[in-house]
Amino acid sequence: MSTLQPTFAPQRVALLGAGRVATQLGPALVQAGHQVVSVWSRTTASAQRLAAQLPSAIISPSLDFSSQPLADIYLLSVPDAAVPEVLAAANFPAGSLVVHTAGALPLALFEAYPNVRGGVFYPLQTFSPGRLIEWAAVPLCVEAADEAGQAVLMALAHSLSDLVRPVATLQRQRLHVAAVFAGNFTNHLLGISHTLLAEVNLPFELLAPLLRETVEKALAAPPFSVQTGPAARRDAPTLARHQAELTAHPTWLTLYKALSDSIQQQLPPAAPNNEAGL
Structure with a gap:
């Protein structure tokens, strides 16, 4: 206290x-x-x-x-x-x-x-x-x-x-929407990750270091500025492979495509991020 x-x-x-x-x-x-x-x-x-x-x-x-x-x-x-x-x-x-x-x-x-x-x-x-x-x-x-x-x-x-x-009210209402994206939606995405790993007998804990680094980076710099991954790299072959992995989960496939599109829309107009890895 x-x-x-x-x-x-x-x-x-x-x-x-x-x-x-x-x-x-x-x-x-x-x-x-x-x-x-x-x-x-x-x-x-x-x-x-x-x-x-x-x-x-x-x-x-x-x-x-x-x-x-x-x-x-x-x-x-x-x-x-x-x-x-x-x-x-x-x-x-x-x-x-x-x-x-x-x-x-x-x-x-x-x-x-x-x-x-x-x-x-x-x-x-x-x-x-x-x-x-x-x-x-x-x-x-x-x-x-x-x-x-x-x-x-x-x-x-x-x-x-x-x-x-x-x-003030208008600030708080926007804050609430932001909190839903940061908290509720993130938890839902983690639930998807948990299920996908469980389907191939892998422990969810494997993602723990990645999650910690992702959050720490997002708190240290504007999150869009530190975006990585195949969508940020415009890595079409990897995106296609991921989408093939999700054919058994059509709702999650739609979500994957929508999030990938959103990431690419936030990229600067210059050359895409070529950082390797996630």
Whole structure:
């Protein structure tokens, strides 16, 4: 956990949601010195499991928070599609700071609810069961409808992470798309690689050194500038052989062709990259 900032003040947080993000964020908030006062979930068992890890947290019996323990921040950590539904059904005390954690949803979502002050607290990370998150290294992107809300969320973020920045809606939505390419799509491509190797009884771990070097290069220089491989070399015979290897997987063959075309479209107009190897 990062060192608390001078402006840090403990916050009372009500968690709406008990899924992948909330189950990691709730304990992290407590460890940082905040109090999670309540947990609400559409699944009572999920709320019970999370509340059991959070000292003094109660299980919210409903989305009517007017008669429940008062919170400084009402944090919606539910699937993106459920955020509008939850906002429409909830009753928050007037003037409450209500915040969602979604990367793709706009701050303007709160304009339909003038009774509350809206905000965004977006952790740029993937969350999976059984994997602990080191919050000090998670970028936290913050946006709020008013300066006071922004100050509260920035302080909350600094209490958890060393990587905090204000990010406006349009920036965050583009960031979310970029994150899907960098994370979700990359993982899918790795899944394809895993399957292709398994089909010929080769271990996926053979790719580990290549993966590390690829990521390190991409972080050290603009990724397009360090692109290698047969598409970057315009190596037609190798591309054809690869495509022949993929005939049993027509969807992956289509993907291979599309990615190869995209790589070549990003090449400079000068001579193609003649670097040998991958």
